[in-house]
Amino acid sequence: MAEIVTTETGLDRALAVLKSGEVVAIPTETVYGLAGDATNGDAVLRIFEAKGRPRFNPLIAHVGSIEMATGIALFDPLSLKLTEKFWPGPLTLVLPARQPSTIHPLVTAGLDTIAIRMPQGFGRKLIDAFGRPLAAPSANSSGRISATSADAVAADLGARIPLIVDGGATQVGVESTIVKVEGGEVHLLRPGGISAAEIEQATGRKVLRRQGGAVQAPGMLASHYAPHAGVRINADEVRPGEALLAFGAERAKGSELAVAVLNLSETGDMREAARNLFEHLQRLDRSGAAAIAVERVPTDGLGEAINDRLTRAAAPRDFPQNRT
Known part of the structure; x- marks a missing residue:
């Protein structure tokens, strides 16, 4: 079973696990994430294996600073405005990936875009100490209910991962909102912890909803977040x-x-x-x-x-x- 440590004592232990190419479950303000080095293909593969996640489903690259973000993606002015308002926080942006990229192709599922978020709290502290982006989908078996506590992670993935960092219950409770700016318009790919109304107020633009289409970001599969019942x-x-x-x-x-x-x-x-x-x-x-x-x-x-x-x-x- 996974070792469980607290956010107060677990930073060095989490760093050691990440540096070894392994994965670690960490608290964020949204839900618990299963984090691995986004530049290390073996580490990213371990995320997919632990979750049983289909590899056509992209991951979010989590960053600790705007400098780290602009090093892996190309930002338009409107996307930058959104980061100024909502980062760190529960907003993910889908942006053109900077080329050549240090991010492993498994993270982007072969797309020419990349999903990026800057988390609050322990997650950002860990990324800053690690010095590289972390791929971190929700810490649960693929398609099942997302975990909002360390106990929920342990019950689901405890036998498949080495370490869980316990930060208590998450503050938001649902995953990040995912948006993509195209042609000066804001497209909502996944609703989440920041409402469309908040984004509209910050940008002065109507948020457009997309119906169906190819998977461009996490959480877009028709069946997801499901209990056994x-x-x-x-x-x-x-x-x-x-x-x-x-x-x-x-x-x-x-x-x-x-x-x-x-x-x-x-x-x-x-x-x-x-x-x-x-x-x-x-x-x-x-x-x-x-x-x-x-x-x-x-x-x-x-x-x-x-x-x-x-x-x-x-x-x-x-x-x-x-x-x-």
Whole structure:
């Protein structure tokens, strides 16, 4: 099983693991990430192997400074404006990759673009000490629920990785927002911890949504973030054998018969709901319910990211629903 260390004591241990070409699970403000040296093909391959992640699905390169970012990507003025407002923080930018690149091609999945984010807290401190970008997708088996605590990482990946850095529960609870600037327009590739409204306010431009198309960034697969149990969204009633993921003060019909009930936010607070989303899904999944009914969650603000994750969790699965 993985060794677990704290953020207060684990920096040197994490650096040693990264320098050896291995991977380490680290806390960020969004979710826990499975980090490896983005310039080392063996390390990046270990990320894919530990997660069971398809290699056509690109990774985010995490940086510690704008200088590190501009060394691996070409920034337009609007993208730079977004970094000034939201970095460090839960915003990922998809940009043209600088050539020749020091980033291993596995990170970009062969694309001519690269996804970049500057995390807060321990993640940024680790990158600064390491001196190179870290590839760091969410620290969970591919397609499954993202981890928002060290315990969740250990339960899923503990037998496959050497080290987990415990920074407590994550602050945001959902992954970063991913945007791409093209032709002076801001395209939303994945909703996340920063709302489209916040981006529109910062840029003075309408955020455009993309429907379908090729995978350009992480989190764009139709089936993702899924528990073992089935998920049924926008439920107005609870069916026999189901658990209930509730939201707000009003309950779905039959909620008293649910196998288990957890509320994302009794007061309807979207930030609280985002923080609770993955942890509540994991707890309901462990209840033994055949399926999880999810009450309707508004789509405004962070609700867009929450509904995106729930929709992908409810999508038809291309992996087995076993509990082993």
